[in-house]
Amino acid sequence: MRRRLVSDAPRPEVTDPLRGAAQALHWQLGHRGYIMLQRRTHPSFVRYIDKSREYYAAHGYDKPYAWAHYADVPFCGLSKPLAESRIGLVTTADRAPREQGRDARLYAEPVERSEPLYTEMFWDRDATHTDDPESFLPRASMARQRDAGRIGSLSPRFYGLPTDYSQRRTLEHDAPRIEAWMREDGVEAAVLVAL
Amino acid sequence: MVIGSARDIVEECGVARFLFVDFPLGNPCGKPWDRGMQDAIASAALDLLERAYVPRTTIQRPEIWNPSDDLGWRDNFMRVDYSNRAALARAGQARRRAQAAAKAGQSDG
Numbered sequence: 001m002r003r004r005l006v007s008d009a010p011r012p013e014v015t016d017p018l019r020g021a022a023q024a025l026h027w028q029l030g031h032r033g034y035i036m037l038q039r040r041t042h043p044s045f046v047r048y049i050d051k052s053r054e055y056y057a058a059h060g061y062d063k064p065y066a067w068a069h070y071a072d073v074p075f076c077g078l079s080k081p082l083a084e085s086r087i088g089l090v091t092t093a094d095r096a097p098r099e100q101g102r103d104a105r106l107y108a109e110p111v112e113r114s115e116p117l118y119t120e121m122f123w124d125r126d127a128t129h130t131d132d133p134e135s136f137l138p139r140a141s142m143a144r145q146r147d148a149g150r151i152g153s154l155s156p157r158f159y160g161l162p163t164d165y166s167q168r169r170t171l172e173h174d175a176p177r178i179e180a181w182m183r184e185d186g187v188e189a190a191v192l193v194a195l
Numbered sequence: 196m197v198i199g200s201a202r203d204i205v206e207e208c209g210v211a212r213f214l215f216v217d218f219p220l221g222n223p224c225g226k227p228w229d230r231g232m233q234d235a236i237a238s239a240a241l242d243l244l245e246r247a248y249v250p251r252t253t254i255q256r257p258e259i260w261n262p263s264d265d266l267g268w269r270d271n272f273m274r275v276d277y278s279n280r281a282a283l284a285r286a287g288q289a290r291r292r293a294q295a296a297a298k299a300g301q302s303d304g
Contacts, residue, residue, distance in 0.1 A: 010238055016273075018256070022249055023287045028243050031235075033279055042269070044217070045202040045203065045215070046201070046202075046203075046272065047205060047271050048201045048203055048204055048273075049203050049207065050203075050221075051272065051273040052273060054273075054275050055273040055275055056287075058275045058280055058283040058284060058287070059283050059284065059286060059287030059290070060287035060288060060291070060292055061287065065304065067204060067207055067208065068208045069207050069208060070208060071208035071209075072209075073210065073211060073213045073250035073251050074250065075247075075249060075250035076211070078244070078245065079235070080199075082244065082245045083239060087241075087244075093257070119221070122220065123219075123220040123221035124219035124221055124268065124272050125274065126268070126271055127219035127221075127268035127272065128218075128219045128221045128222055129221070129227060129269070130221050130222070130303065131227060132222075132227035132228050134224060134227075134230070134233050135222035135223075135224050135225055135226065135227045135233065135262070136221065136223060136224055136231060137224065138198075138224045138225075138240075139231075140233075140235070141224070141230075141233045141234050141236075141237035144234060144237075145234075145237055145238065145241060150238070150241055151241065164279070168262055177229045179241060180234040188232070189196070189237060190196070191197075191198065191240055192196070192197050192198070193197075193198045193199065193223055193224060193255070194198070194199035194200075194201065194205065194223065195221060195222065195223070
């Protein structure tokens with residue numbers, strides 16, 4: 001049986017992600033007096049690629065979905081300090097029910113828009129819900145970060161890239177459209193939250 | 196950068212920076228209505244944005260969805276076992292029949 005072992009003590013906030021491992025070790029030593037080795041036969045995170053392939057195979061679909069994979073991944077550092085940078089938020093949620101045509105699905109909306117977002121696609125309906133939009137699109141959290149001076153500004157619009165199973169459409173049509181909107185708005189770094 | 200809860204899917208694709216929150220799909224920015232947790236995750240995302248210096252940097256958040264049973268939701272999601280295999284096969288057949296009927300209806304119309 002797999003078992004997740006949890007310390008009795010609250011885990012300290014990791015303030016520096018690159019020192020996170022050292023802090024976690026310190027926490028375990030400090031509260032337990034020894035390093036807690038966990039042995040596992042399975043990875044702790046859920047393997048969605050395996051799960052979904054087996055799930056659809058059990059439904060009789062014999063051609064599994066082929067997930068995107070890149071051997072090389074580009075990287076770009078911030079061009080100026082975070083406290084001077086404009087951040088744009090991207091969501092995979094829809095702004096309207098799904099029956100509308102696909103071209104109408106991409107959107108850029110004012111960040112203070114209060115109408116509900118629609119989350120009809122792939123998520124765990126048994127374990128949770130999406131009634132709190134802040135749980136999948138951190139507009140208010142990022143506004144508080146801005147008010148605290150952590151980021152320069154939040155883009156006046158957020159961007160919708162609703163879930164689509166076509167990688168070709170995502171790459172050739174959707175991504176350039178979202179990028180163009182971000183450039184219009186002077187966005188310098190994008191935070192994409194995948195639902 | 197990406198915030199998400201499907202570690203294998205995002206890492207297979209490969210992104211510059213990935214903040215991994217080990218929760219059921221649907222709430223990668225924190226538990227619903229938990230503003231303290233949501234602010235901590237947003238802040239961690241900005242840390243990662245600022246400090247990562249190579250692509251494929253993944254940081255895992257320490258939050259645990261359900262400290263008293265953190266396996267149940269993992270096992271339950273898209274579960275396939277002896278108890279539901281026949282039902283899933285029937286559901287798949289019914290869906291394919293419905294799709295075929297809809298397609299035939301369209302071409303007739």
